[in-house]
Amino acid sequence: MSQERNTEEQIIAAAKKIFSTKGLAGARMQDIADEAGINKAMLHYYYRSKEKLFEIVFTEALDKLLDRLSNVINANMPLQDKIRAIIKNYIEGLIENPQLPLFVLNELQQQPELLVKQFKTKPNFPNIQQFLMEIAVAGEKGIIKKVSPLQLMLNILSMCVFPFAAKPLLKGVTGIDEVQFKLLIEERKQFVADFVLAAITP
């Protein structure tokens, strides 16, 4: 009985929320239990330890970030269109999970091994090499300027992700509120795409 939702799922949902806002070190098991509306002991009953629970949540988060890339990065379409698609797709994904990047980036800096673990269990990460090659080839063909593929990809990613990571700073420095922030992000899908294409069009 109790809640209609499965307890395990509720725990994961709660853990996701708490971990992604407070981080591994800052999260308290009690917080997660409260958020899930259950007893603290349940957490250990279903998931042995804080670390185990964290790993599940983190892996899923990182997975979501990488999957979002994979979907478009190796699609079969002209490079320019693909770049537009990547940017649109990625920003839209981040709108749904605004605090994901900072969470993942931060935990990854403190435990880089987590990435290795991810690759071992989920080898379906985006085929970046192929995408980089595509950029190089397009450069040779004169479809776009000759540019360092890695640098270009880094630029694209940077412009998509950074605003979400810097949200509080951005709000504080410019004085914009939540509504304006969302508007800014919405505009950004178009702006960044135009920006990148303008930069690499010969």
Place this chain on the structure above:
Amino acid sequence: MSQERNTEEQIIAAAKKIFSTKGLAGARMQDIADEAGINKAMLHYYYRSKEKLFEIVFTEALDKLLDRLSNVINANMPLQDKIRAIIKNYIEGLIENPQLPLFVLNELQQQPELLVKQFKTKPNFPNIQQFLMEIAVAGEKGIIKKVSPLQLMLNILSMCVFPFAAKPLLKGVTGIDEVQFKLLIEERKQFVADFVLAAITP
């Protein structure tokens, strides 16, 4: 006697190192004491509490980030040159403090009030409005394309800062090592500047 360096300074240096790598929640007072080579009680003797110590370190870090911007952002030179200067200057600053952005961004998300506090005590933060106006004017004059000044500034900042925040991810995904990473960053000063100018040149 003891060490030649002032104890207070040693504490701050140690706290800076520990806080910026582990964050407020993850840092242990004992770690800081060990790093400084002193007794834990000394930390409380000189700085009342963990929070007080953290605030000093954090404020200094944020200050450094913002100051670095201020220096160039309102200089008196052609916009194109200024953009080049900002990018070069900012990336060089980050090379010296690679983990600063993630530290500041992360703590800022968990306690946005820290920004307000900063503004109260240090009103010398970069005059962004003026810079944005400059971009708008340059757009009107046809010196650069007409673009959203805020979006442009965000793009520039993103491309400078993000690679440092995403360092472990970048290393893990591309397989590059520390040397190659530094090379990549070094190249980036030029690349990002060219990229931006190409994007906004009419």
Place this chain on the structure above:
DNA sequence: CTTTGCATTAACCAAATGGTTAAACTGAAT
């Protein structure tokens, strides 16, 4: 030499925290 004021340390403390345990509850199968 003694005093004085700051610096330093070891020992200690209370609260918080991750984790455990044993008992109680629940609903289905016998």
Place this chain on the structure above:
DNA sequence: ATTCAGTTTAACCATTTGGTTAATGCAAAG
């Protein structure tokens, strides 16, 4: 109705952690 398995809870435990205290060290002033 009883049993039985999985679920849930309250109470408890050991360790960690931020913080305190009382005693000691020590260099300069008297």
